[in-house]
Amino acid sequence: MTETTYSGSDAADRGNDMAARRKRRDAANRRLQYYGIGAISFAIGLLALLFASLIVSGYTAFTQTHVRIDFPISATHVKPDAIDQGNYRLVVRDALADLFPDVTSPADVRSLGQILTNNTQFFVRDAVLADPSVIGRSVTLEIPASDPFDQLNKGVIDRNVPENQRRVTDRQIGWFDQLVAQDRVTAPFNWALFTAPNSRFPELAGLSGAIVGSALTLLVCFVLSFPIGIAAAIYLEEFAPKNRWTDLIEVNINNLAAVPSIVFGLLGLAVFLNLMGLPRSAPLVGGMVLALMTLPTMIIVTRAALKAVPPSIREAGLGMGASKHQVIMHHVLPLAMPGILTGTIIGMAHALGETAPLLLIGMNAFITSEPGGITDAATALPTQVFIWADSPERGFVARTAAGILVLLGFLIIMNGLAVWLRQRLERTW
Amino acid sequence: MIGYAFLLILAFSAVAYFVGRSTGSRFVATAGGKVHSLPGYHGAFVALWVGLPALLLLLLWVSFQGSAIDRMLLASLPETLTAGKSASEIDLIVSEIKNVAAGRMFSQPSADIVTVAERLQGWHAIADWAMIVVAACLMIVGLVLSRRLLSPRFRARNVVERIISGLMIGCSVIAILTTLGIIVSLIYEAAAFFRMVPFTEFLFGLRWEPQIALRPDQVAGQGAFGAIPVFVGTLLISFIALLVSVPIGLFTAIYLVEFADERVRAVVKPVLEILAGIPTVVFGFFAILVVAPAVRDFSNVLGLAASPNSALAAGLVMGIMIIPFVSSLSDDAMKAVPRSMRDGSLALGATPAETMTKVILPAALPGIVGGILLAASRAIGETMIVAMAAGLIASLTINPLDSVTTVTVQIVTLLTGDTEFDSPKTLAAFALGLVLFLVTLTLNIIALQIVRRYREQYD
Amino acid sequence: MATVAEMPRETQTFTTVRTPDAAPRPVKVRGENVNVFYGAKQALFGVTIDIPEKAVTAFIGPSGCGKSTFLRCLNRMNDTIVGARVEGKITLDNRDIYDTDLDVVELRARVGMVFQKPNPFPKSIFENVAYGPRIHGLARSKTDLEEIVVSSLQRASLYNEVKDRLHEPGTGLSGGQQQRLCIARAIAVSPDVILMDEPCSALDPIATAKVEELIDELRTNYTIIIVTHSMQQAARVSQRTAFFHLGVLVEEGPTDHIFTNPIEKRTQDYITGRFG
Structure with missing residues (x-):
């Protein structure tokens, strides 16, 4: 805008007035802009903070401190004819006694034993069961260190705080440092996080049960919601007459999509568990509940995809003498499929992250094995995160964050797939 | 088998x-x-x-x-x-x-x-x-x-197609059946609850102590089922959440619609989508890991005492969760305002900010209000953040630094663990669920009505 | 004298001026007193017409005169429009096509249709043509099917242009080629009647000429009904012409007669360009 110059003082005043006004208006304009920038920076900053805090507290769980110990398998503790009933507790004690001959008092022996995970004896038993020929010899194993020493090794527990404020004593630190000096302590990548099921002990707890549980739950959810959603959408979009009845279904679906997820949990609890007597904590029920929850979204997405197929395609098919069903099956549905699939993947990703309804049907149980089928008790990734977040042990903080990172990893993969599909397959008319 | x-x-x-x-x-x-x-x-x-x-x-x-x-x-x-x-x-x-x-x-x-x-x-x-x-x-x-x-x-084809049509109708009816199932099961269990606890006590009672003894040998309270403290807690946390999300979401949408160029939009939109796609259990963990300690430290600095699971922390994080919801709904509402109105304003020499505040915002207001109502319904029904970050004890307070509990938290705590279907403790969860369902449903219906009428206006 | 348009609808009688052919052909399609409603609005008023076999009949008239509406009645494409209602009787080979017992799909297999805008399926050229024979089970074997596709493309005068790229998408063809592909697709089902709804309105003059040539060739085997905006086109390709105005069939007769010697004043006005 150009400034107009006037002759005469009055006009000059008016010009000044205008200029001042202009300045105020520009300032207001900029102010609104700054508010916007501020709001966006706040949102982005929070997202960054969220990811940063998860990574900072979670990355340590991706390694696990192990201690290499030689276990002498004496035939007195382990009888060759009853390997699984051997006294492995004594085997472990002997092994530690060999390493630290000067530790003798029972209290000290116990606190020395705390360096290793509580389940050390079972690791030894499994090793002997796998290879009975070691009886009479000694076997060298990498045993996970117990949670406090894992944290100590990773520097999460500070050696400089007073002894009574940390969970490891100075003597224990001394022993641990001896192990380090003997080069027995390593911290390899924590595969157990992915391959082991849940455990009470953070150093042993893994996500495999939850991953399998989530996969089974999603499978049930998909098998139910995908065909039903598509069938309902086709009916509503292509066949349904416009009347009060279909209006009701439509309003109902829109509202159902906004019902809080926990209400679906209540429905599952009352109908699937109590009325139908289906098993508690089972991926079958979890999948059914999530299917009911995602169904409205599936229908809405599918209808949008069907709507995007131009009517000329339908006319062409009908004009050829194809029946309406044939036109939809042969032309409309295949053309809408990329859109439907994209929506489905996003819906499934949403279902994967859903927690509340699963809590109510008991998928937050403490389960230490992977589910073998859809009727076995199981947990899912988000409920596992919830359980771990509730656990008091220090090690579970890192596990929770790591569990979240794994969950987010799956979500990123699924959403990435959806974006890729959209770009690859979707056509514009 | x-x-x-x-x-x-x-x-x-x-x-x-x-x-x-x-x-x-x-x-x-x-x-x-x-x-x-x-x-x-x-x-x-x-x-x-x-x-x-x-x-x-x-x-x-x-x-x-x-x-x-x-x-x-x-x-x-x-x-x-x-x-x-x-x-x-x-x-x-x-x-x-x-x-x-x-x-x-x-x-x-x-x-x-x-x-x-x-x-x-x-x-x-x-x-x-x-x-x-x-x-x-x-x-x-x-x-x-x-x-x-x-x-x-x-005519095999015609018959097959009729059967398939029938199946498709059946599938569409599932949506109705789900709603019916929700209503019937909630009312059925809630009715059982109201036979044990008077309706008025539930709605107007000021004490909520549902942890009654399930077995004779348990030590527990007498049991009180006045839900007012729970409702107040829910409203308090939702209000804090809206206080955070509405301005931030709205300003984000304003900037994206009126000021941002393609480049900025290409960055900000995916960020908001990521924010929207994060499972709520993650936000819950974020609340206990970062936000709750921060709130406590900050109020200590101010000389105030904050509870470790304060309403403020839960509300803040819930607000963050709802930001993308508010911004995308407001964005839609503003985009639905016809270009001609915007051009008309700009052609008169209005600045973009004036166009926004004087023309687009008033025109888009119904849509935005509808969006905020939907966001409120989301906040009230949100479970995981509050289940992890809010308290379990129902105290009747509106101090955001105190610990309060919400309807959803109570449902989760009452129904996980020891459950027994004839105890008022368990059934209370269904009564709360019924209230939750009715309130969110009302909000959704009103919001969807407003949004729909608003869209029709410009279509 | 008041024109039909000015008269109240109730008092109108919908008489049509008819001029028979010098050598009458057998009747393929017959409409008797056909009324069409879209909701409360009536779009066609008592249309009665005989359409001869193996000839091109052109429907002409200004926009909104109901010619496309009538055309879409002939293979019941109006069924797909919500609120559309057809009264009266339309027969194909003396059989009522609105008989409740008639399978509309079978009808459309016998009465093919080509649309205003070319609308090939987003599939290969081959698949576009093969689609009809497949759903109607016309081919016993793969070679059968190939034969049908090739001969349809040949009859649509498209084969030579596309024989090297039968498996490329039909949407990659030019507009005129796409429209001929749609015609090939229609004749692959071996219909008796082909309805064409302004098939050249989206085409350039050269493509139009090719399609018109094709229509002329096709009439030896098929009964063709074409709706067109262009009177020149009607004059070029058709043997009989029907003039519609405001939902009423005003006049029908041999094409040369209609264009040189129209009896009705409205026909005359339209043909000489007074309105349209």
């Missing part, structure tokens, strides 16, 4: 398909062009007649076998097991019998229980086999009957 029955039905239907198709092909070979439908439709016709009734039977059977056998089991329990036992003790016995029957034995069961468990196993086996036999008979009858209907002029 269900799996095998399912496979059997699939296999049978496949056979039926080929039978029907070959009949159809024979028609084509003999009657030539006079055949109405392609052979495949004859096949599909027969397959549907074989598979559908059997599948329906299977579903019904599976849904009701469990409860039917349970009832038979209860009726057949010998006197020695039930004499003088309360309902919950009998429940325990029944679950022990089931465990024994399933081969999960923790200790040596008594002889009585073993006999009943063996009888239960027998019933299960009989029921499973009966299911398969009945299904097979049904399928054979279907095959014979439908096969007989086939003829060259038989």
